[in-house]
Amino acid sequence: MKSLWYIPVFVISIALFIEVGGVDRTNFKSCDQSSFCRRYRAMKKGESPYQLLLNTVKEGESDLQISLMNIKNAIHFTLKLTALENHNFRLQIDEAQPIKERYKVDFALNGEPPTRKLEVTERTAESITVANGPNKAVLHASPFKIDLYSGKRLAISLNAQGLFKFEHYRQKTNIPAPAEGEEAVEAPQPVDDVESDIGAWEENFKSHHDQKPHGPSAVGMDFSFPNADYAYGIPEHADTLALKNTGTTDPYRLYNLDVFEYELNNPMALYGSIPFLIAHGTEGTAGVLWLNAAETWVDIEGGAHKEGNVVSSIVNFVSGSGTPQPPLEARFVSESGVVDAFLFLGPNPQDVSKHYAEITGVTPLPPLFSLGYHQCRWNYNDEDDVKGVDAGFDTHDIPYDVIWLDIEYTEGKKYFTWDRIKFPHPGDMMKNLSLKGHHMVVIIDPHIKREGGYFVHEDATSNGYYVKNKDGNDYEGWCWPGSSGYLDFFNPVVRDYWASKFSLDNFPGTTLDTHIWNDMNEPSVFNGPEITMPKDCVHHGGWEHRDVHNLYGLTHVMSTYDGLLKRSQGKLRPFILTRSFFVGSQRFASVWTGDNMAEWDHLKASIPMCLSISLAGMPFCGADIGGFFKNPDSELFYRWYQAGAFLPFMRGHAHIDTKRREPWVYDQETTLLVRSAVRKRYELLPYWYTLFRQHETGGLPIMRPIWYNYPKEKATFTIEDEFMLGNELLIHPVTQSGATDVSVYFPGEKDLWYDLDALELFSGHGTKTVQVPKEKIPVYQRGGTIIPKKMRVRRSSALTKDDPYTLQVALNADGLATGSLYIDDGESFDYQNGQFTSLNYFYDGTTMVSKLGDKNGNFVTKSWLERIIVMGIKKAPSRIVLKSPSLGEQELESTFSPNKHLLVIRKPAVPITEEWKIFFH
CATH class of the missing domain: 3.20.20.80 (Glycosidases)
Structure with missing residues (x-):
């Protein structure tokens, strides 16, 4: 244990708790103990008291502003819908005349999000339609609802269930006790039913008292995804990848907490909170960023969960048997702040990730x-x-x-x-x-x-x-x-x-x-x-x-x-x-x-x-x-x-x-x-480094669920015991004691998968049993890819600086492959000023080509190409000839294993940063 002799008894008990084990849930709130969550969950669907006042529309170059009113208490709000680059939308709602400014999240975004022209395309007495490129938003007045379309596909509906809520700031009315002989003053009637909640103005948890000087201030909204089967994201939770239906449990909580020895498979809050959710189905992908830094709870309902699995729900819907799959819903509620929601309309996972990264930033290339x-x-x-x-x-x-x-x-x-x-x-x-x-x-x-x-x-x-x-x-x-x-x-x-x-x-x-x-x-x-x-x-x-x-x-x-x-x-x-x-x-x-x-x-x-x-x-x-x-x-x-x-x-x-x-x-x-x-x-450090550079320039995740690369393949939607790195490697770690084999799902109906250890074709599409002796890590390279490696053993990455490279080529069913390599000094920001080399590789069966991916790069290195490994080749070439600026034309040595369909080209010895061609005769 850390030294604790000077820490009070209550702190010692917590520190000892770390060592003894087992999270004490009584240290952390449930939804019922968090008054605003309890109030929000008590709302009934389909009874939204909010309506847009369409006669108040103000059109800007890239946005639309409309008054929004709660008809039960006549409180007015300002709604602003902004057209973002890449045809997405941003929704902001705030009190029209707050008694105190409400917090708007700072620091999180990567600068001011770029916008584009928003065009009003249709007006009726009940709605207004605006277009952002091929996408559009339809704002319905009463009850208030917004439908967002990705092309012609309805991607997201906001307040479709009528669960939008905005608790305005208010003054607490303190009625003094009447003096002797005076009549009591009748208290004013509350403007809504919120103030009667016992936790509206103050709240106790264990020995702690929270006084709320501005009273109830929660904001919440429901989001429906009619074409999605599952939702993902909103970390951090020690739970399944596909978010569970929370109808019978607490919602997922987003509130950064130090939870000792956290439990698995529950929605309790952990150390981090990112209120970003991705909804996915075979028809498309959409995302929502609920930009709020206060305590937040997220309920998930509907989608494939209702029918037990993806396949049965879709089969029932198509065949007309059983109940159609209900739309996937996510309901966010935060204790304070404003509504600030970024709405990403896809249509595929890569679009959502890229556009989200453009708004929030990427991880810069690490050392x-x-x-x-x-x-x-x-x-x-x-x-x-x-x-x-x-x-x-x-x-x-x-x-x-x-x-x-x-x-x-x-x-x-x-x-x-x-x-x-x-x-x-x-x-x-x-x-x-x-x-x-x-x-x-x-x-x-x-x-x-x-x-x-x-x-x-x-x-x-x-x-x-x-x-x-x-x-x-x-x-x-x-x-x-x-x-x-x-x-x-x-x-x-x-x-x-x-x-x-x-x-x-x-x-x-x-x-x-x-x-x-x-x-x-x-x-x-x-x-x-x-x-x-x-x-x-x-x-x-x-x-x-x-x-x-x-x-x-x-x-x-x-x-x-x-x-x-x-x-x-x-x-x-x-x-x-x-x-x-x-x-x-x-x-x-x-x-x-x-x-x-x-x-x-x-x-x-x-x-x-x-x-x-x-x-x-x-x-x-x-x-x-x-x-x-x-x-x-x-x-x-x-x-x-x-x-x-x-x-x-x-x-x-x-x-x-x-x-x-x-x-x-x-x-x-x-x-x-x-x-x-x-x-x-x-x-694989050269491969890892290249992946991080690709993330920095493109915003895509490095570690990906299988469905991310295979968005139409329903069988992948709930897989969480294997994953992909980039678009090249499939990994299925052994996570069960005493396992002698594991079942690996190989996606892609036409894809081939090569064992990274045996350097030979292992499987095509479907679930396969893989033997896992102690030394085995089930890792497979997708056919059609080329990955860079450095094979020499050193004490640290710095000592590999000038070591030669190996290119590992895995051919697809057509005998083709592509890949890339990124190189710089590994530590400075000089790469931002041209001190880098970016290379693309192409193999088509008759030639293999190295081409500069960015001709502005001019990084100099002593590293060279030590070998090329080609997996899945049908027969050995009779001659292999290299042509490069520094070496001219020369014939290369190789070995071929007919049983494994493996060709190894030895010592091309060309500088790694050069453009070159290899011809197979």
Whole structure:
């Protein structure tokens, strides 16, 4: 355990709870205990009191504004519908005359979304129709409803169920008690039934009291997707990939929380919240971004869930037997803020992802080292321990890139300091790691120890940098240091201050090879309601914490990213890992699935969890290999490494009370299996790096559900035990104890799939049984693709800089294949100024061609092409001739395996950045 002698009893009980295990659900609210969720769920469908006043329409170049009225209380709202680029829409609804400004989410979007001309095409007494290119929106007046069409297909209906709700700000009426002899004054009648709710103006949870000075303020809306079977996204939850029907359970909750030893298969809130949902069916895909940073609940109903599965529901509908599949519905409700919904009309998954990324941003190309293997535990004891772990990787010939330090490296849990006994020479420790191409990540959390003389606390106190409580004083909570203050990153001055702390002068002992882990940034407050900050705390600008809660972690990592960027004068790419996240966090940090457990079900859950996060725009996701809590047996240990090698972020991590967890601590066989898995990761680093570059330029997820690449294939819609990387690799990790075989679904009726180990055709379409001996990771390359690899074993990715490449070609049924490779220096932003090389490869059976994908790139490297492997070739060519600018024309050597239909071309030796052609005779 961390040192707890100075922490009060209630904090010790929480800390001990971490070690004992089992989430205590009583620490966290249910929908019934959250008054606005309870009110919203009590609404009846089809009784919407809202109507548009079509005589108030104001047309702008790219938007339409209309008055919206609640006919029960005559409260007016302003509705604004904006035409976005790529033929999508944005809907904004706010009070027309609020007594106080309502919060509109900041920081999340990647600049102001680009707009285009909105054209009014039809007006009637009941509706108005507007067009955005081929798409259109029909706004119905009474009852209020908006139908959005993707071409001629109805993609999304808003308020089709009549569950739109907007609780306006109001003054609480306090009627004084009559003086003796006076008659009592009759209280005014409430303008609606909201005020009578016991939680409208104040709410208690356990010992915590939340006073709501502006009363009830929830906003909610239902979205119907008539052609969709399933909904996906709205992370983070430890649940299935396809969102479940919540009719008999709590809704999915979005409220960033520190949940110790979280349970699987439930909709409880976890560390991050991205209110982005994708609805998909064979007829098309649509998406909704509900841009609200307050506590949010999401109900899912209808779709294929009602009939039990996708196939039966569609068959019944087409044949006329049974009940037609009800439309898929998603109902969002947030405690405060405004309605701000981005509506993405597809029509396919790639369109939704691309357009969402254009609005919210992408993950910038990370430094190459961050795609390697990371070794972490809470905590490596001292400098000798770090030195010993580093040496262990060399001894066992296992590559790695980063070693991590948890909070015990600090002096008394004070960030930007070092324990002078355990880490007396941090600069030397860093430099010794750097000599072998390694890096270090250290943890820096947002809670600040309230200790006199500690420079961060003194600065924060004297300058007013802390979040305030409802009385205007510095808010004091409890976290690992004991009494803690929480920096208010909503204040730009505080963000600049925080960024300055990462300079090499202000954080002695660090180097440019030191990177940062931002943990506990939900924010975690051990003695707070639901182990977080009270909602009536106040941030810069006068915003209550209830308005901005889910943004706190984003503002934290924004500030850290800025600090690391300034530390190198903008030259080097930062690496940050965050636990809390929101829309836009992907622009600054990677993420992991939090404090999981060393159990097979948690290994299995890491796949749908990262898939959901990836679909929501954060591609750089992983899970603690081996499980954070408890101790895995050797089988779970090596199977987790095998799975983790194919997640975007690969880190081994463990709790302070677990047994040591380095890759070599088990028997020799286990060590060799782990080593093999890590080496596979490093062989594919050029491929991983290319995928991240493709994400940066195109916005598509790196790790994808099978249905994403095969949107018409119904059998893929609920698959969550396998996934694809890009469009090339299919992975089915082994996630069951004692498994000797697994059932793998191979999508694509005409696609061929090649075993990545055996280098031969394995299967076509359908479900196949795959034998999985201990060393087997079921990974398959899709026919028609070319992937780049580096095959030489090094101690770190940096040492592979000049190593040669291998191109692995998998032919499709027509004998064709294409692929790409992206190269730059792996660490700087020089690639944004032309210091890169982008190559495209084409194979058609008679020739293989390398062409520059972008002729503006001019990166120079010593790397060359070492071999080309062609899988699925029918017969050996008699001659293979290379033509290139540097080597001229020369005949190449090759070997051919007729049984495996495998051709290996040895040492073309052409510089990797050149354009060339190979002719097969």
